[in-house]
Amino acid sequence: MSVCESALGGCAALCRALRRPMGDTAPPRAKAWLAVEHPGPWPAFGWPPDLPAGVAEVLTAAPAYAVRPQLIRRPDRDGRAVTGDRAVFVAGGPLGARWLERRVTGDLDDIAKLDLKALADGGPPGFGALLRERILLVCTHGKRDVCCARYGAPVARELAARGLPVWETTHVGGDQFAANMVCLPDGTYHGRLDRLSAAEVALGALRGEVSAAHFRGRAGVSRT
Helix, strand or coil, X not given: CCHHHHHHCCHHHHHHHHCCCCCCCCCCCCCEEEEEECCCCCCCCCCCCCCCHHHHHHHHHHHHHCEEEEEEECCCHHHHCCCXXXXXXXXXXXXXXXXXXXXXXXXXXXXXXXXXXXXXXXXXXXXXXXXXXXXXXXXXXXXXXXXXXXXXXXXXXXHHXXXXXEEEECCCCCHHHCCCEEEECCCEEECCCCCCCXXXXXXXXXXXXXXXXXXXXXXXXXXX
8 A cells, every 4th residue: 555545545635635736637649438338347457357348349449549438337326237228428529519429229239330530530420319418427446546436436426416417437547636527528627526516517517617626628639
């Protein structure tokens, strides 16, 4: 166990105590997103063994095309016992013309039909229904970093209790800034959230706004 974990409750607590800046820390290469519903458990790295091999191959290949792969689940007990149809989201597009599609399917092998290069470079692929509304992803990937579960899970539950379109998700980067939230399709990153700040920041993000105190940047935008 590291010094910060034993003495201060994890890297996120240490980061808060030191007031480390978090602006411009969103991943610059994530031009598009592929989020697949999976109830867990999620391993620290790689993909769960019960994920179809073809799906795992697509998720593994995605980063090479600047597509960010995520596993997601609903932040309630039903989300840990999902069977049958599952939700798959794809998001992308240039700034000012972002889009989000949702497909509900009983066959995750449908994902193999996606053209990852076209997903990163083009408009909506017609993979699912085009959505007008945004969704929120809150990182709760505790096996990757305990801070994500410690800070992220209460935030996800709080937003769900308020009826907001929120999903728990695997690692989004920047564990030290937990709780982390991403708004799709915008790709905006928001960090250092807690139960008190989360609702205001989330409602703003769903309107396409950002809170300066919690804004980490926008994925897919170069830092140079």
